[in-house]
Amino acid sequence: MQKRLLFDSKLLKVTIGRLCRQLIEVHNDFSGTVIIGLQPRGIFLAERIKNELDRMLSGEVHLGYLDATFHRDDLRRRNEPIAPSQTKISFLIEDKNVILVDDVLFTGRTVRAALDAMNTFGRPAKVELLVLIDRLYSRHIPVKADYAGRKVNTIQSQRVLVELKEQGEEDNIWLINKEE
Amino acid sequence: MxxxxxxxxxxxxxxxxxxxxxxxxxxxxxxxxxxxxxxxxxxxxxxxxxxxxxxxxxxxxxxxxxxxxxxxxxxxxxxxxxxxxxxxxxxxxxxxxxxxxxxxxxxxxxxxxxxxxxxxxxxxxxxxxxxxxxxxHPTQALLDTFSILDKTGRVEGKRVVIVGDILHSRVALSNIFALQALQAEVMVCGPPTLLPKHIGELGVEVETDIRKALEWCDVANILRIQLERQQMRYFPSLREYSQYFGINKQLLDSLNKEILIMHPGPINRGVEITSDVADSDHSIILEQxxxxxxxxxxxxxxxxxxx
The missing domain is CATH 3.40.50.1370 (Aspartate/ornithine carbamoyltransferase)
Structure with missing residues (x-):
């Protein structure tokens, strides 16, 4: 199995800082903007971005967690039911700008499900998508990221492995070639 | 998963x-x-x-x-x-x-x-x-035990008494299985005519004195008297049943402790449970x-x- 390192801890920190500055450029003081992390793995990234933004803006940015399990399109096409995670959104998203945060953008299907799931909390003014890794040329539906930490050319059989400190490991993000 | x-x-x-x-x-x-x-x-x-x-x-x-x-x-x-x-x-x-x-x-x-x-x-x-x-009646038992978990944070080790017509009750049997699977202690309480003969073999306590049962328990699940299932009379009158097994406020107040009150519905108000108990803060009937x-x-x- 071949592994290529896409992010280590240091680069990840720099990239999150850059993404936060890009966000501030568009959303100013975040008074009308909220961040929603996608379960299960987008939430750690969303938390880091929120903390960084809080520090840069010396304020409090709203953060919620969204689980899109019940809105997925592959529910009855698997051998097992999909385990839902917690949804925790303690604010209204009606007329807010929402930044969806996830770790990897691949087929785009999770994002579609998340858009549906989010609609059950109200009608946002605008939705943007932020991802750490944007896997190019692999979309199944027309979804694109507004902010990307890094764009990567991948083929279908490759996999992106995200290891974050919050899950008890070092910060390391790998691109893995599965052996035939 | x-x-x-x-x-x-x-x-x-x-x-x-x-x-x-x-x-x-x-x-x-x-x-x-x-x-x-x-x-x-x-x-x-x-x-x-x-x-x-x-x-x-x-x-x-x-x-x-x-x-x-x-x-x-x-x-x-x-x-x-x-x-x-x-x-x-x-x-x-x-x-x-x-x-x-x-x-x-x-x-x-x-x-x-x-x-x-x-x-x-x-x-x-x-x-x-x-x-x-x-x-x-499995979904009823699941919702009853979930309600206990949701309200008190755990089911394990809880003492639950099921009161009333155990003989005709599918809710009672399912509840006994569910509570035991989650390691709660279970007691059944009712008139001897409404307790199945060998119910003790399921590993539940059996009690015919409602006061003792309530003193023992943390949660009381009170069943409806199912008049439609009783071709023969198991007790002399509804009034007598409510005298001996009805849960009322005086009885609960005299216990010196708080008990969670549950009922799978529909309630016969004034028979197995009085209105002031059914509508009190200890009752989680509507949460169920x-x-x-x-x-x-x-x-x-x-x-x-x-x-």
Missing amino acids: SRLKTKHLLGIKNLDREDIELIFQTTANFKEVLNRPIKKNPSLRDVTIANVFFENSTRTKLSFELAEKRLSADIINFSASGSSVEKGETLLDTVNNILAMKVDMVVMRHSSPGVPHLLAKNINSNIINAGDGTHE VENGVAVRMAVLYLLAGIG
Whole structure:
């Protein structure tokens, strides 16, 4: 199995800082903007971005967690039911700008499900998508990221492995070639 | 994700602790969904569910129907009165006819014990038992135990007394299995005529003095006196029953401790429970109803979510 390192801890920190500055450029003081992390793995990234933004803006940015399990399109096409995670959104998203945060953008299907799931909390003014890794040329539906930490050319059989400190490991993000 | 070890929900007896805990986790997720402004989600889109009720039901039927609608399933309702059952059709024929219309799941209530089991052997769909005679009522037991968990944080080690007509109660039997699977202690209490003879062999305490039972317990699940199931008289009068086994405020106040009060409904006010107790802060009767929808959503989701 071949592994290529896409992010280590240091680069990840720099990239999150850059993404936060890009966000501030568009959303100013975040008074009308909220961040929603996608379960299960987008939430750690969303938390880091929120903390960084809080520090840069010396304020409090709203953060919620969204689980899109019940809105997925592959529910009855698997051998097992999909385990839902917690949804925790303690604010209204009606007329807010929402930044969806996830770790990897691949087929785009999770994002579609998340858009549906989010609609059950109200009608946002605008939705943007932020991802750490944007896997190019692999979309199944027309979804694109507004902010990307890094764009990567991948083929279908490759996999992106995200290891974050919050899950008890070092910060390391790998691109893995599965052996035939 | 782990999955239920069974394809049908026939009774709590077929579930183990892991299964029940999986259902409870999923229930908590759905409870959150039910508190959103928009409660509907598309997870069971394209799944067709038949609610087949050979016996009257209000609450269970409504609760299942609502759960199915919240999950976007297509549903058809069948009740025995006014149907071809009255023309002499057999049970299997009736159900096979319904299934010929391409139904994926059947929610079934019947007055004879074992009917869902018979169906499960003979047909291909997922079967959910919504009460079979005096045998089991698994979703009721799941929602009762979930309500205890939700209210107090744990079920293990809790002392639960089930009061009333244990002999005719499917709720009692399912509750005993569910509570024991989660390692709670269970006691049954009622007039000796309404306690099954060898109930002690299930590993439950048996008590005929309501005061002693209440002094022992943390939670009291009070059952309805089922007048429609009593061809013969098991006690002299309703008034006497309520004198000896009715739960009233004076009785609870004299205990020096707080007990959680539950009732699976429908309540006979003034018989097994007085209004001031049913409507008090200790009663979680309406929370049970609320949790019922989430529990049923979880069961449907887990059974249907397999390709």
